[in-house]
Amino acid sequence: MIAGTRRVFVRWITGVFAALWAGMASYPFFRYLISGTKKKQAGEELVTSISLGSSEEFLPGASKNFKFGSAPALLVRSEDGAFHAYNAICTHLGCTVQYNEEKKNIWCACHGGVYDTASGKNLAGPPPKPLKALNVEVKEGEIIVSRA
Numbered sequence: 038m039i040a041g042t043r044r045v046f047v048r049w050i051t052g053v054f055a056a057l058w059a060g061m062a063s064y065p066f067f068r069y070l071i072s073g074t075k076k077k078q079a080g081e082e083l084v085t086s087i088s089l090g091s092s093e094e095f096l097p098g099a100s101k102n103f104k105f106g107s108a109p110a111l112l113v114r115s116e117d118g119a120f121h122a123y124n125a126i127c128t129h130l131g132c133t134v135q136y137n138e139e140k141k142n143i144w145c146a147c148h149g150g151v152y153d154t155a156s157g158k159n160l161a162g163p164p165p166k167p168l169k170a171l172n173v174e175v176k177e178g179e180i181i182v183s184r185a
């Protein structure tokens with residue numbers, strides 16, 4: 038009777054360990070599958086436009102780093118009063134760019150990349166291509182940034 042109970046216990050504990058081992062072995066695979074699903078969900082929630090407040094309060098020479106959805110973005114009002122907005126991800130290795138008020142250009146602190154404020158074109162340093170532009174319009178005094 039005791040030997041039968043012991044046999045049942047050994048089978049039970051072996052089953053528990055087998056289940057734990059199978060769970061640990063398959064965990065990376067399921068994580069991989071779930072990460073693909075999350076990326077799809079993030080892509081479905083794309084932001085198409087965002088309001089950045091009053092254009093009268095955003096004076097020439099001012100700039101603002103903001104989030105466009107989950108991506109960093111940059112709004113600059115140049116000295117001539119025109120608005121320019123870009124995806125603020127440097128085209129070199131992906132650092133966040135910012136406006137340089139002194140030099141009136143957009144720069145990347147990581148490796149010294151420089152971009153033109155009016156066009157987003159790469160001017161100096163390692164960035165291989167221009168910044169991705171966003172549309173900017175002023176509707177009833179409100180700055181609206183949208184996908185180009």
Ligand code: FES
Binds near residue numbers: 127131145162
């Ligand atoms: S990441 Fe911007 S210059 Fe290298």
